[in-house]
Amino acid sequence: MTDAATEATTRDAAAAEAAPPAPNRAMMDRDLASSALGMVVERDDPGHAVVSMRVREDMTNGFHITHGGLVFTLADTAFAIACNEDDNITVAAGADITFLKSTVAGQTLTATAVRRTRSGRTGLYDVSVVDEHGDAVAEFRGRSITTNRSLQAEQRGA
Secondary structure: OOHHHHHHHHHHHHHHHHOOOOOOOHHHHOOHHHHHOOOEEEEEEOOEEEEEEEOOHHHEOOOOOEOHHHHHHHHHHHHHHHHOOOOEEEEEEEEEEEEOOOOOOOOEEEEEEEEEEEEOOEEEEEEEEEOOOOOEEEEEEEEEEEEEEEHHHHHHOO
């Protein structure tokens, strides 16, 4: 690679990192559950999403640790954003999670979803959930299926 090509690649990568997150997709604008939980979409790219959530007292279980269902919900939201790459509605076909570390109210969790493969109507995505120190909290693997429905048709009520 020439020096000019290397510089251009470096410049493009820096610009992508510095660019503000893509606007939330219509799906997230209508996602009342994620909104109620205070989730913030940090990054929204085809096949890649980052979503954060500050843990509140009402998100803890009887042991005063973050409810596992809410950690799953955060990971699932990042997964949903990553796998909805175009106008075709894509939903979960299944998902598994492994909890690695407990967290408590006041902490901020961040879920990063990455597409591993997409073939035909199916996809496989991995989501890592970390705390504000970057410590692993959970690992989630989601399997997606693309439906025959389009987001535009849903918005029109068709």
